[in-house]
Amino acid sequence: MNYLKALVLFLLIFIGLIYLSGQNAKQQLMMTLAEQLPQVVNPSLNNAIDESQELSRMSHSLVDDLHDITFVSKLPADLVASLTVAELNLSKTKLSGSNTVNWQFGNHTLYASIDSSVNFNYWLVAFWAGAFTVLGLLIDYLFTPIFKFQPHRKKVSIPVQVMTGGDKLSTAIEESRWFDGLKQQGLIKDLTAQQELQLASLKEQQQCWFSIALQQGLNIEQSLQAAEADDMLCFDLPNQQVIIHGVPIRLSKTPLLYYFWYAKRKLEAEPAYLNPPQGKPDHKNGQQLAKLMQQYGGHQKAIRDLDEGLKGKTLDQNRNKIKTELQRVLEDFACNYLFDSERDERTARYRYSLKLPAAKLKLGS
Secondary structure, rough: OOOOOOOOHHHHHHHHHHHHHHHHHHHHHHHHHHHHHHHHHHHHHOOOOHHHHHHHHHHHHHHHHHEEEEEEOOOOOEOOOEEEEEEEEEOOOOOOOEEEEEEEEEEEEEEEEEEEEEEEHOOOOOOOHHHHHHHHHHHHHHHHHHHHOOOOOOOOOOOOOOOOOOHHHHHHHHHHOHHHHHHHHHOOOOHHHHHHHHHHHHHHHHHHHHHHHHHHOOHHHHHHHHHHOOOOOOHHHOEEEEEOOOOEEEHHHHHHHHHHHHHHHHHOOOOEEEEOOOOOOOOOHHHHHHHHHHOOOOOOOHHHHHHHEEHHHHHHHHHHHHHHHHHHHHHHHHHOOOOEEOOOOOOOOOOEEOOOHHHEOOOOO
8 A cells, every 4th residue: 555645645634624613614704793783783783882982892702702702613514613713803994804893873884794614523524534545545455557558648748949939829828728718707807918927927926916906906917016026115195005015015003103103113114013002191201192193184082092191902902903903814824014012021021013023014095
């Protein structure tokens, strides 16, 4: 028996079962939340003075209620032990991505994005992967002798010297069709020969940025430019957005201005900011940030809060909102544009600064 083949087959089946059961669990979670969230959220908003504030409060409250969910699989084998909801973001602004739901409230739409993780019964996954591996090896053993009797075709290769330009283009596209999946999703429709050649030549990370740009609504040419753009974080405050690696991302106004404030500190070579102690707001930096918000049209409530001083809790909340909104678009790439933290040994509080070096920051678009 070829033990290497058996091991590879077992790992492929094991990973496949994990993926399929995980997707099934998350799909059921989204269906349940799509039905239950309107029944919970809408009545609470009917009596709310500030809808955005109430949505933020409920986001944190519901995460505690939904943290651990007992899951009953619809698959033949119960491979999933439980679901964990790590983060829930309720918003009046449109959220995109596969893990989002929306519903109607009054004359406008509400949105929710859910970040969840799946806990598996790994011993059961391993059992079924082993069973399918044995079945696969048995089928291979039975059918391999049949195919050995098939006549072999001799493959004739065309020398590179006699290939035309069209042949080379066709060969390049045949060898790299990573973007076919984007076509199936409807993100790509008509491509010129030149565009297909450009797509075929993109490196793996550039392919990811191209896909992100398409999902953000950019056209083919704009997405190609984003894929090949410099790794920069630019702030476009008049349009209430940041531009990361050439991809525009719209952010809520208050988190955007806090993000801008951290970037400004980095550009001015100021040290990582130490969160103020509880009950002792930082009045000096609070006034500076309030002036910044007044300059760029920040919300009056946020400005009034800052007049009382900059609070550690407010900083934490806005960093979390920045993280949520960037991860919604960039997924794993978002971590490069978030924050470094270090604990101050004397006070046991944390210091925060942007991860990106100052050379990769631009305060104007």
